[in-house]
Amino acid sequence: TGKGNYSGTITRSFTISRRSVILTSASQTREYNGAALTNGTVTVTGDRWAAGEGAVYTVTGSQLDVGESLNTFTYTLNSGTKAVNYIVQNIPGRLAVTKNTSPVTVVAGSGSKIYDGTALTKNSFTHTGTIASIDVLSAAVAGTRTKAGESANVVTSYKVTRASDNRDVTEYYTFAASVNGKLTVEKRKVTL
Numbered sequence: 001t002g003k004g005n006y007s008g009t010i011t012r013s014f015t016i017s018r019r020s021v022i023l024t025s026a027s028q029t030r031e032y033n034g035a036a037l038t039n040g041t042v043t044v045t046g047d048r049w050a051a052g053e054g055a056v057y058t059v060t061g062s063q064l065d066v067g068e069s070l071n072t073f074t075y076t077l078n079s080g081t082k083a084v085n086y087i088v089q090n091i092p093g094r095l096a097v098t099k100n101t102s103p104v105t106v107v108a109g110s111g112s113k114i115y116d117g118t119a120l121t122k123n124s125f126t127h128t129g130t131i132a133s134i135d136v137l138s139a140a141v142a143g144t145r146t147k148a149g150e151s152a153n154v155v156t157s158y159k160v161t162r163a164s165d166n167r168d169v170t171e172y173y174t175f176a177a178s179v180n181g182k183l184t185v186e187k188r189k190v191t192l
Helices: none
Strands: 021-026 028-031 042-046 054-057 068-071 073-077 085-090 092-100 103-108 113-114 126-127 137-144 149-162 181-186
Touching: 021 054, 021 073, 073 085, 103 137, 103 149, 126 137
Parallel strands: 021 085, 028 092, 113 181
Antiparallel strands: 021 042, 054 073, 068 092, 103 126, 137 149, 149 181
């Protein structure tokens, strides 16, 4: 009894939600060294890509000078990965370059000669510590000695510039106190 008393169609609907994928590029901090800071790592979180699906990432973020910027990137979906199935959120990391804390010391040149009535000068210098290969250190040295004796040869100023565009990057470095050189004029031996 009751069989065959009903007829009809039952309709059911299903909703397939889009997957939420969060893409985050790496953040990194380091001291200035004359090379651009880059980091090509991209981390996938959230619901992640479905099995066998995904994307290729192109990270374009770069930071050369002291300061910070976004670690920008783009992505291209792999073959078979359909954008309609995903809600993708891009979160760029931050690339930060800080002042180099390794000390650089400018050392004035030293010189000597036998007294000849003309002034002894030595406008030269060396340095300890590292200056990036793309940068150039220049220094002004002042000192003069004419009479027999010794006197200081003093570093009066210094500057670091970017070789490619002459940009002043002195503030990217830490400088220790400069070291004086020595100018020596020896007495002239005279036999009468």
